[in-house]
Amino acid sequence: MAERSFAKEVEHLRLGDGDVFRGEAILAITKGLLQAGVSYVGGYQGSPISHLMDVLADAKDILDELGVNFQSSANEATAAAMLSASVMYPLRGAVAWKSTVGTNVASDALANLASGGVTGGALVIIGEDYGEGSSIMQERTHAFAMKSQMWLLDPRPDHACIVNLIARGFELSEASNTPVMLEVRVRTCHMHGSFVCKDNVRPPFTIDDALNAPKRDLSRIVLPPAAYEHEREKIARRLPAAVDFIRTHRLNELFGPAAGKVGIALQGGMYNNVIRALQYLGLSDAYGDTQVPLYVMNVTYPVIDSEIADFSVGKDAILMVEEGQPEYLEQALNTVLRRRDISTRVRGKDVLPMAGDYTIQALARGIQAFLDDHSPALLGNRPPVPDAAPVLADPRVERLRSVVPPRPPGLCTGCPERPIFAAMKLVQQELGEHHVSADIGCHLFSILPPFNIGTTTMGFGLGAASAAAFSKGSGKRSIAVMGDGGFWHNGLTSGIGNAVFNKHDGVFVIVDNFYSSATGGQDILSSRAWNKNRQTNNPISNAVRGVGATWVREIDRTYDVGRMRSVLKEALTTKEEGPKIIIASSECMLNRQRREKPLTAKSIKAGKRVVKERFGVDEDICTGDHACIRLSGCPSLSVKHLDDPLRDDPVAAIDNSCVGCGNCGEVSEAAALCPSFYRAEVIHNPTWWDRAKARLAMALIGFLQQRRARHRIAFEVA
């Protein structure tokens, strides 16, 4: 955001009728919103939907032209509450977040929204972070849709289908007065594909129209007796309206032959991989010509009873392909068929895995087992499905298992959070281990090697709150860590305010790196960069003092490991009551490099004096103990073998990716590790004074060196 430009992506949003969009699906979704005449967009960044937020943040011109109000919401609850603009007014609104974590945060507002219902279309873009590569607990958003009665769209992974469902989603929302969720999985969000665009649409009813002619209707507010009426209305009016709309507009799709002994019902998102699995079984070609009837549920809630019945009648069995658990859809199908006394068997989680990713391998196995039971003839001569098992059983591959090291994510080169945890490790070496509550963000990597610091993580911004039970201990103090992102998301009230109010005696470390870094470097309230569209530069220290904290220490250069250590020590040992709050600030190195690198290169090119720093290791002084690495884990600090028969162990080495952050030197100084680190300062375009100084110094140094060299025994071979 601040340091990264999405100008190229923004251009995609300008495509007009008939133009072909090529790019990631999450960007296609962004374009789809503008085509659907959205009036306002909000959300909270996080994989896999960060891109949507980033691009819109850079697209102010386009949004202004269309009259769209875009906000980076404080958190998902804020974003969900924003949708209340669609309750009384015919405004189309969309919000986006990472789920299920974001939906958890948003659910209070969502439940209220869904109870009263909406007038304008309300769409929630759900980045379903499930399966491989996910960074969160494995749960389904499906449950939220059911409990609050919001319709859940799960489109086929195809740009055109997704974009179409955005427009249809708004219409569905309006036709049934119900908010709609559009669920896209990680792989789909990051999927490159194409679709034919339409022109962007300026909303016919604007935000100003609403502000200038406010409306209210008591029956839409969640308060008895209206709340009781809402529930009845959901069943009596909104659900039938939705079912009617979905049927009429054929949001769910049928593929393959109309009739057959068996059929497969699947979530839209599973479609591509199911086709591949069928192909392995010889039952489909690469273009989706399947021999097995498919019922693709682009809408997974509500289940359209009549469509299920029509699909099942005349078939011996149907297979429900439904990723994640519990198996809500399979249960729903059984209920539909039992109620109508249709004897078709429903198979699902008995042949497919109950939990985890539905890989193509898992799908092929499940479908094969299903067909074996109900229609073995379809499997024909049973071509072998691709199988790596024989290769994996080879002893040479088996051996590899114990050789290939795990590669967990870690802090970037030069990360300002590294010295914080190095200092914490040093303090713990001195004062013993402490209970450490971690949070969500880059700093959570502290739980992994080499730092191994942190016991629990309870959710974004909840690092401080999750130390609440330890407020009154008389033993060692608890330490809680949270980032600036989490702090503004909710940590100020849930963590710091709570600690002040309850006189918590623990230590609270707030890692302030000037951005919401883990999600891509978006600006937040305390960001230091000037942002023409947002109000930044609001210090965290003001906020914590504002809620009553008194013991507040600010460290404005985290790389000062010695200071970091002494402040931590003071916090853990001071007699003062109440929360001890440490705000450790230094800019995220990734973003800093993005900003500074081009500027530095430009200055050097322009002949300006620039000092570039990086660290190095004197290999003959390093003894190969690697204690420095255990206090760092920096990608640029590695090891290398020396060509010396006397040395067994590889020595530390720093490569050219070093950004000269200073952590190595500070740590070895603070921990009295060893004198092998040095910082090399290279002066580009030196002044005459630089040169003169260097020449004089080197003349003296050269003289001294030569004099000593004369006395040294030379080992040159004769």
Place this chain on the structure above:
Amino acid sequence: MGDNILKLPLATAGAMTERPISIAIVAMGGQGGGVLSGWIVQLAENAGWVAQSTSVPGVAQRTGATIYYIEMMPPAGGRPPILAQMPTPGDVDVVLASEFMEAGRSILRGIVTPERTTLIASSHRSFAISEKSAPGKGIADSGAVVDAIGVTARQQIVFNMDELATRNGSVISSAMFGALAGSRALPFDRDAYHAVIKQDGKGVAASLKAFDAAFERAAQPAPSADPVPVPSAPGLGVVPSSAADPRVAGLLDLLRTSLPQDAWAMAWAGLRKVVDYQDERYGREYLEILTRLYDIDRQVGGGSRGHDFTVTAAKHVANAMAYDDVIRVADLKTRPGRRSRIVREVGVGSHQVLTTTEFMHPRMEEMAGLLPAGLGRWLKRRNALYAWLDRRVNKGRRVRTYSPVWFLVLHTLGGMRWLRRRSLRHAEEVAHRDAWLGCAGDLVREDYALGVEVLKCRRLVKGYSDTHARGLSKFDTVVAEIRRLAHRDDAADWARRLRETAIKDGEGGDLDGLIRTIRSFC
């Protein structure tokens, strides 16, 4: 184009069994896997094909292992193919690995199989945190990956693409794109690849240069000619027959006459180290110590074992004699070769000025070690005075190495070798060395292998300040335990296990646990 599509070599129930070409890129976050995957998609789209890429970057963006997956296929009569979103084990045509252990990981995922897969892997290593942070040796065996590639890949193109890219002023993605083109795994010609790079518009010239170099390299008929660097023991140099410097020649003579030939190479390396550390006389001392140990070795019939005892001693005695003290650090930091090494490593041009800053943290301990032994001991007994002095000395110091004043300080310190022999530290080191070699000499008479193991225990002592102190205490613990179980037949084996556990103690090794285990039966 249809002919180029990979066909499932099976008779199936269905009519159409054509499948798309599938490509997986296994990489570490931040290695440019996204750029490469974008290029490959563009390549296919330029040819009128449908291409789809997916990824699951998530938290792996930050240096973790991750995977990008691409499928491509021409449309049939206007109908686009349905492309899968993840690789299926046993069904991947090309795997591109941007690091050698990641190639190993892709094999473990089952996506490299002999029927289908062209594996294009860079042989360079970027060490994982567990490899780097392990005390002592922790680097994974690349040889295991080489073996596994041999039995899993249909075609392999393995060379150091990182080095090639850097040499051509580019990044690894360009080199990998070139290797992909050179592999001929995709039905597109070289110009089509060039067009993609040119379209991208960023650093085109450098990218093309790296691309072409990699293309040529990959297209060579015998790609296995580039051996994967498997770290081996560093080679021992050849012992020269004579030396220019008469002092060296004398030492060399002594070495050849007093030691067995088995030990010459190691003793020569050791000799150079200790003479460089102190002086000629120190070299004689070294050879005398070795000669005494060789006498024992001979008595116990070491000749049949390649004089393992003497060879091992040659290595570890040299390390013990060249202990790390203030004088040595100052000496090494002020040598001319050190500065030229930094100039080379950092890449300092002739129009630039280099300075360096050292991060030193001397303590009174090190200072007292420099003093004559008697004075040093006296001072250490004066607790209050010692603590007062320590408070003055014990702090981090930033030393501007190449400023005249600081250089003079370091140069002077580095020249204080004359002080060393009488210093407290030297007395302590000699006492420790004598005890250690005495123990090894005693035990080698009972059990040859055990004596050798005791010599190797010296490896536990290394580092500075606290690390050094911890090393010494581990050494004491291990040697004491070895003495206790010396009577057992399998003592040498236990000694080795004790030493290896001690090296990793606290970082995956549990020395106390092992000792408890040993004591439970012995």
